[in-house]
Amino acid sequence: MSSDKIRIVQFTDMHLYADTRRDLLGVPTEQSFLDTVQQARRERWPVDLVLATGDLVHDHEPATYQRLRTHLAALEVPVYCLPGNHDDAVLMREYLCGSTVQMSKVVDRGAWRIVLLDSTVPGSDGGHLAVTELALLEDQLSGAANRHVLVCLHHNPVPVGCPWLDPMMVDNAAEFFAVLARYPSVRAVLWGHVHQTYDHMRNNVRLLASPSTCIQFQPQSSGFALDEAPPGYRWLSLHDNGTIDTGVERLANYTATLDRQSGGY
16 A cells, blocks of 8 residues: 555445335435445555544434444444434444544544544534534644644535535534634545535635435435435545545446435435
8 A cells, every 4th residue: 555645435424224124215225335335345445544424324223333333344444433413422432432443533644634523413403513623623733733634524514505405514614614724734624414526625625525325415406306326435545745636436337216205304
């Protein structure tokens, strides 16, 4: 593995159930996740680490997190998890901490520091960065020395162009970006939640959202709408000079019968 870059795969919004036969709006989430992992291992391994950026389960069951830990541990690389609005952070800390599967807030690798923030609000689908999270961010950025920084969270800190979805973004994003603006070492912000891709620059910071390993939301939709795009994952190569190569890969030969009668999930 090359020493001048850090290779990462991101899986997000798996929405797993304790009952592995259950589907979400027509997509069997367990199988689509395992298929996505298998394809990523064919296409991208070896990697240095995996990021699992929230909505890991859908049913808040201990058994679901236990099985997810087994799946993630089988990757045989460090996996760093953060919660989404469908997760139970208490259960995550119980079942996703230990061995190679962790809920670390800060990861230092080579020329890079990765900061993982909790943007969840108990009982809400929307996002918010608590004072403690913003303080942690400031502290880790100020202490990053010469490292480049990748910041990860679950909720989108900018609108992605879906009027039904954007009200559930981080509601104090201005405070978040005010912190980032003080530190030119921040190279990118990475999230899940929106079940679609997003790749834009904002004040020299690359903003990245990634597809779910199950259902996809239709970009630019005014109301809740599913997209026919297959499940996928994001890969990233973080180079020592601060540049980032990244892309999204989707399941090949994928078919599913989506439940288009639903107005949400």
